[in-house]
Amino acid sequence: MTAIVVLAGCGKQSTLSPHSPDANGIAVLWWWMLGIAAVVFFGAVALLLLGWFRRDRPGLPFVGEREGVNTALVITFGMVIPVIVLVALFAVADLWLVQRTAPPAAGSTSMTIRVIGHQWFWEVRYPGTDVVTANEIHIPARTRVQVVARTADVIHSFWVPELNRKIDMIPGQTNRVLLYANQPGVYRGQCAEFCGLQHAHMAMKVFAEPPKAYHAWLAGQEQPAAQPATPEQRDGQRVFLGNACASCHTIRGTSARGTIGPDLTHVASRETLAAATIPNTPREMRRWIQNPQHIKPGNKMPALDLSGSDFRAIRAYLDHLH
Numbered sequence: 596m597t598a599i600v601v602l603a604g605c606g607k608q609s610t611l612s613p614h615s616p617d618a619n620g621i622a623v624l625w626w627w628m629l630g631i632a633a634v635v636f637f638g639a640v641a642l643l644l645l646g647w648f649r650r651d652r653p654g655l656p657f658v659g660e661r662e663g664v665n666t667a668l669v670i671t672f673g674m675v676i677p678v679i680v681l682v683a684l685f686a687v688a689d690l691w692l693v694q695r696t697a698p699p700a701a702g703s704t705s706m707t708i709r710v711i712g713h714q715w716f717w718e719v720r721y722p723g724t725d726v727v728t729a730n731e732i733h734i735p736a737r738t739r740v741q742v743v744a745r746t747a748d749v750i751h752s753f754w755v756p757e758l759n760r761k762i763d764m765i766p767g768q769t770n771r772v773l774l775y776a777n778q779p780g781v782y783r784g785q786c787a788e789f790c791g792l793q794h795a796h797m798a799m800k801v802f803a804e805p806p807k808a809y810h811a812w813l814a815g816q817e818q819p820a821a822q823p824a825t826p827e828q829r830d831g832q833r834v835f836l837g838n839a840c841a842s843c844h845t846i847r848g849t850s851a852r853g854t855i856g857p858d859l860t861h862v863a864s865r866e867t868l869a870a871a872t873i874p875n876t877p878r879e880m881r882r883w884i885q886n887p888q889h890i891k892p893g894n895k896m897p898a899l900d901l902s903g904s905d906f907r908a909i910r911a912y913l914d915h916l917h
């Protein structure tokens with residue numbers, strides 16, 4: 596059931612449904628490669644069939660058994676045409692597309708965000724602000740956004756197929772990639788380098804919004820966390836801060852300053868939990884904090900030995916952090 600909800604809620608995540616000039620270039624190259632490969636494949640099949648139908652007749656059609664022509668055909672189809680096709684594809688792919696999708700020079704875009712890969716979630720920082728979020732990247736549409744990609748542990752690869760190529764996150768190295776969306780929309784992304792048990796559950800969403808909506812979102816995220824408003828939420832905050840939660844998660848405006856797990860200052864404003872693995876509903880939130888190892892085995896979040904009412908209180912508190 597959860598899987599159906601998650602699948603229904605996500606975008607196509609297809610490199611063939613481009614929503615930026617760079618992704619469009621990648622899709623165009625893919626279609627050209629498919630077209631050329633199709634011509635080669637069906638040409639070879641046609642020649643094979645021709646040979647099979649004529650298997651009892653000597654020589655080639657039209658040219659007969661002339662030795663020089665046979666050699667010329669082998670050289671043309673076996674060497675000259677493959678070399679021309681491969682050189683042309685290399686030139687287009689490497690000299691045109693790789694250059695075109697190369698990251699823009701530092702400082703050449705009006706906006707920069709930092710994305711840090713973790714086993715198994717994406718930490719997202721907005722330089723110049725205190726904003727730290729996870730797995731859901733908001734950007735203004737029709738704006739060139741430089742992504743500075745790093746990793747906190749092993750190799751990951753940041754990939755939003757509808758917007759651009761992949762970029763690896765390599766320990767000790769900083770890589771960059773451009774994010775640009777032709778129009779507002781939600782674009783799903785996925786870790787594209789095997790990084791351990793939950794590699795498949797390391798997804799993200801990019802929300803490209805009209806600039807006004809983006810700035811309103813950023814202003815909201817800059818606020819410290821909401822104070823608890825009900826006795827249950829106050830209980831939840833007390834349990835959260837008094838247990839292991841606070842040593843792994845940050846909630847700005849409280850004493851929780853852990854950096855192992857995602858920043859939860861505005862966790863209720865996110866659509867999904869656990870790197871776009873489950874929807875962020877009260878029911879799934881409670882399932883997650885009660886038994887994170889059941890939903891995502893191997894992740895760093897332990898199951899805490901708390902009472903049912905403590906779990907309910909934590910959930911009520913986190914659901915309040917818009």
Ligand code: CUA
Nearest residue numbers: 751786788790
């Ligand atoms: Cu991170 Cu695969």
